[in-house]
Amino acid sequence: MQIIRDFFNNHHIDLTRPLAVGVSGGADSLAVMLMLKEEFPELRLIALTVDHRLRPTSADEARYVASVAAKYDIEHHTLVWSGEKPTTGIEEKARIARYRLLCQWCQEHQIAAIVLAHHLFDQAETFLMRLQRGSGLYGLSAMDDVSVKDGILLLRPFLSVNPDYFKQYLQTRQLTWIEDESNQCMDFLRVKMRRFLPVMAEATGIDAAKIFMATHNLQRTKSFLEDTIAQVINTKVRFWGESGCSFDYTEFLSWHDELKFHILNRLIRLFGGNDYAPEAESLLNLTEKVQQKDFSVQTLGDCLIIRQDLCLWIVKEYRQQRLPYSADMWEKFIVQNPSVRGIKIPQPLREALLNEK
Secondary structure: OHHHHHHHHHOOOOOOOOEEEEOOOOHHHHHHHHHHHHHOOOOOEEEEEEEOOOOOOHHHHHHHHHHHHHHOOOEEEEEEOOOOOOOOOHHHHHHHHHHHHHHHHHHHOOOOEEEOOOOHHHHHHHHHHHHHOOOOHHHHOOOOOEEEEOOEEEEOOOOOOOOHHHHHHHHHOOOOOOOOHHHHOOOOHHHHHHHHHHHHHHHHOOOHHHHHHHHHHHHHHHHHHHHHHHHHHHHHOEEEOOOEEEEEHHHHHHOOHHHHHHHHHHHHHHHHOOOOOOOHHHHHHHHHHHOOOOOOEEEEOOEEEEEEOOEEEEEEOOOOOOOOOOHHHHHHHHHHOHHHOOOOOOHHHHHHHHHHO
16 A cells, blocks of 8 residues: 555654554544554554444444454554533534543553544545634644644544545455444534535535645645744744743734734644634734734733733743742742843743742
């Protein structure tokens, strides 16, 4: 399977280290598990199945995956989403739980990367779902072939591959797969988009392959923007430990509005510690407010955004119990860190720095 070898070579994936693969029991992930084993027989491959416990048959499905893995001498573990289940927003919450469980297991077992079997139609559905929500560049770029979640590399080698390929692969090996009944539930937006894709393709010629080309082009633009953001942050932003950062307010005003928006977004996510960025509307409102003459402070994404002393400061909000601030404690901090002397650091950042130490 040249597509796998090319992907790993292009992204410099170290195949001397163990590699995880997410396997639900559907045709796509089951086939990917076996492809990896066939292509790299010496690789320590670990199959991980998340049992969401949302359906009566989920445990049986996990056991089926375990039996196939055992047949091909592949290490397998089932990760259970325990506890009370949500009654609304199930699709999104289950996705968050799945990634959390997969990444947590990989962290605990020193596994650096996990292969996911997302394919051409998954990418097209993701694009349409985000289009329906009015997403911008980042959302419409859909899934990256390589991304990082909680320090774990997420690898998606098959985003350009038609899912029929996986079924054909399993059929030649006389293997069956599991059809998830939730894929028929029209309560889920992804299922609606899946049903809509062939209708749209027939009516307009806009099919999954053309949507993939659009996401690929958008990802190139996103990559350029990411490089620009990184360059500005690396050269213009001063970091104050893990507690916050600051940069010149006048220079901030000179940046393009799109750059202002994305740099605020990046820094708020970094210090707020959240998986997702603040809602675009809230971030746009902040970007506009920050530029007003009377702006002083606002909270967003578990951060304080403060304008003080010709600087814009982004400070992590600490909600846990903190040491009480005192002038004596701050003076001791200055003695230990003389580079901060003479800088008018906002009070919330002073408190955060003292508690960080």
